[in-house]
Amino acid sequence: MDIDAFTAVHAAEWDRLKELASRRRLDGAESDELVRLYQSVATHLSTVRSAAPDPALVTRLSDVLNRARTRIAGTHEPAWREVVRFAVVSLPAAFYRIRWWSHAVTAACLLVGIVAGAYVASDEQALNALMPPSAQEEYVNNAFASYYDPGIEFAGVVWTNNARIAALAVAGGITGFFTLNVLWQNAVQIGATGGMMAAHDELDLFLTLIAPHGLLELTCIFVAGAAGLRLFWTLIDPGHRKRSVAMAAEGRALITTVIGLAVALAVSGLVEGFVTGSEMYWWLKIVIGAIVLAAFWAYVYVLGGRATRAGATGDLAEHEAGATVVTAG
Template sequence: MDVDAFVLAHRPTWDRLEYLVKRRRHLTGAEIDELVDLYQRVSTHLSMVRSAGGDPVVVGRLSGLVARARSAVTGAHAPLWSEFRRFWTVSFPVVAYRAWRWWLGTAIAFLFVSVLLAVWVASSPDVRDALATPGEIERLVNHDFADYYSEHPAASFAAQVWLNNAWVAAQCIAFAVLLGVPIPYVLLQNALNVGVIAGFMFSAGKGDVFLGLITPHGLIELTAVFLAAAVGMRLGWTVVSPGERPRGQVLAEQGRAVVSAAIGIAAVLAVAALIEALVTPSPLPTFMRIAIGLAAEVAFLAYVYHFGRKAVAANETGDISDAPDVVPTR
C-alpha cells in the first residue's frame, strides 16, 4: 500500500468525520446518518492501514478518530461501575502479572543486599562502631525501633506511612522516563536501611522483635514497592528494546498501563499502612500479627495470579480501552 496516496485519497473523509464528531451534540438527522456511515468507513481504513504496517502517526490519528467517533455513535460511555470493575479485575492485575519476572528479580536483589548487609553488621563490631555510637545503637534496639510504631495516633501514623511509601513507589515509576536507571539506586538506599537496622537488632539479640514488628506490614509493603520498581524498569526497557512493533506504539501502551499500576499500588500501600498503624503495634501475640500480614500478602499475590493470568489469556495488556496506538506528538 502506498500510504501517502492512501492518505491523500481519504483525508477529506477523515476530516469530515472529525468535523461531525466535534459537532455531535448539534447534528441534524441526515448528519447523524452520515456520522455512522463515515465511522464505519474510517474503521475500515484503520484496519487496512494496520494490516499494511502503515505509518504509526497515521495509525495513531485514525485510532483516536475512530475511538471518538465510536463514543459519538454509541452516545454514552461505559458505566462508572463497569470501569471500576475492569480496573481491579483486568487493568491492574494484568500489568502486575506481565511484570512478574522484573518483580521477582527486584525482590531477590533487594533481599539479597539487605540480608548480606544485616549479616555483615551483626557479625562485625567494627562495622557497627563505624555506623553509630554505642549509645545510639542502644537507643535504637531498646526503644526507638519499637516506639516508632506506637508513638503517634493510629490515623495520623497510617497517613504518614502511606505518604512515605507512596513517595518511594512514585519515584520508582517516575524514573521510568530516565529509562529506569535511577530505580536500582532508590531500592539500594532502602535495602541498606533495612539491612543496617536488622544487623543492629540481631547483634543485640533483638532479632525476634525486629521480625515481629516489620513482618506484618513489611511483606505487602515491600511487595508493592518491588512492583512499582518492576513496572518502572520494564517501561524504561521498552524504550531500549520495543520489539517488533513501533517504539512509539509500545511506549504509549506500556505508559498508560503503568498509570493503572500506579493507582493500584497506591491502594495496596494504603492497606500496608493500615496494617502498620493498627496491627503492628497492637497487643496481639506476635504469631497472630505475622499471620495477618502473611494473609494479606498471600491474598494479594493470589489476586494478581488469578485475575492477571485470566487477563493475559484474553490478550489484555492493561491499556485503556480504545486508546491511541502512539504517544501524541503534538
C-alpha cells in the first residue's frame, strides 16, 4: 500500500475528526459526524497496521482516535474514585470469594503446626534435631525475644519478608504443589519453634510474642495460600467457562488479592515493629493483635459480602478486562 497516497486521500477526515474532538461544544449533527469519523478512522488505523505499519502514521492516527474516544465516552473518572472503588468493592470482594478456602487452609495449617509442636516438645530426638541443646538454651533465653527489636526499620524488614512469602504462595498456585510446600514449611517451622519453647517451659513467652502480630500475619499467609490453591483448582475445574478465560479471570483477581495482602502485611509489620517488642502489658499486646485481626475479617465479610452480592468478584470490570469470544457448549 502506498502510504503517501493513502494519507492524501484520507487526511481531510483525520483533520476533521481531530477538530471535532477538540471542540468544547458540538451540536447534534456534529456529534453524529464525530462518531462516524471515529469509526472510519479506526478502520484506517487497522488497515495501516496490517498492510503498511508506518510508525509515524500509526502514532498520528492513534492520538486522534484517543482524543475522539475521550470526547465520545466522556472523561475518565477521577483517580481517587478508582482507588476508593478498589478499596471498598474490588479488594474485599476478592478476599470474600476465597473466604472458605482461607478458613480451610487456616485450619489445616494450625493442625500441622500443633502436631509438629507437640512432636518436638515430647520427643527429645526431634528437639535436638532442630539445634544442639546449648543453642536451644541461647535461643529460648535470649535470641527469640531479642529478635523483636522495636522500630520502623525492623517493621520494614518483616514486611518485605512476609510479602515475599505471600507472593510465592499465590504465584506458586499454578503448580499446586509449590503453594502447599510453602504452607507446609511455614506451619512446621512455627509449630516446631513453639514446641521447642514449650520443652523449655517458655510456651507462654512464645505465645505472647507471636500473638500480637502473628494473628494477622499468619492469616495473610493462609489467605495467600488459599488464593494460590484456588488458582490451581480453577486450572483443574474451570466450570462453565473456557479454561483460558477462567484462568485469566482468576489471575486478575489474584493480582487484587496480592495488593490487599501487601497492605495487610504492612499493618502486621507495624504491629510487630512497634507493639510486639514494646514494654506494653502482654495482655494489651494480644488485644491489639486481636482487634487488628477482627478488623480484617470484618472488612472481608461486611464490605466483601456487600460487594459480592452486587456482582463484584475482584476481577477487572468488563470494559477493562476486554471482550471474550463467545463459544457454544
